[in-house]
Amino acid sequence: MTTHEEIDLKRYIRNIPDFPKPGILFYDISTLLRDADAWQLAMGRVARQVAPWQPDILAAVESRGFLTAAPLADRLGCGLLMMRKPGKLPGETISHTYDLEYGSDTLQIQADAVKPGQRVVVMDDLLATGGTLAASVALLRKAGANVVGASLLVELTGLGGRNKLDVPVKSLLSYED
Template sequence: MTGRQDIDLKDYIRHIPDFPKPGILFYDISTLMRNPDAWQIAMGRLTRQIAPLQPDLLAAVESRGFLTAAPIADRMGCGMLMLRKSGKLPGQTIAHTYDLEYGSDTLEIQADAVKPGQRVVVMDDLLATGGTLAASIALLRKAGAEVVGASVLVELTGLGGRDKLDTTVTSLLSYED
């Protein structure tokens, strides 16, 4: 392996055509996660991108957002909350329903997960069309959070998802398609 700063993390992302349906090119981060050196480097680089935003909490979008938010919250010494699909969290929740290409979906957080004004960065593995991250930001604001950014491991820039987000967006890797 070359020096840690010279490593190209794209070399560790597997591309799977026609998954989960024909015409979709899936960017598989499991191959990155399996390589301990590449994974450590990826988490370090993401941490450096997020740190200037000075979050109190990282909000992880179910489920692959959990994979990046947990180790980064640990590194930064901040808290983490989970944004989950409807019915998966115990106790009182706050919900936000949003439109998908075909239908709708609902995200929830626990009602006491955010104190009003807490600085939050929302995290997911991938930014494509931006619908899920936009819904996550709306939900967090409904709960009283100050959303100071969104962070993803992979961004598909050609799909314009960043344009739907009215906050700072950082991505570790970007692809045109």
């Protein structure tokens, strides 16, 4: 009999070569999301990783971070805030602009999304080079959050993204690419 602990969730992640451009191996989580049993198992494992941090709120990075953070916030009984691109959130916002390999990008949260000192865990689907996650942590700190960790479905360990972070990082699945 197979136990939940023995099920390899990597079987549910589809690898797509040369997407979105040549030379990139894309790890497609949509195949995990659409398998109800595997998705429940994945969320249970992520919940066990995040719960010890005792978050008050989960900060979801647009847009695939929303997919993991929403069900997890429900399981853990905590709040959820969305980190979005400019122009996507109503009301007053706080922004953080950061550099990418080619150019820059900006993330925003609503100015009242987090109370000073609240324990926040950042959630996204994938950690590669770490730029977006590091910017997320910086933005949340600018708003007064106590960022206690970051949680991801997939981490590409060979790209060293976690080295850009000064918070604990938990990833459900890791690949050497």
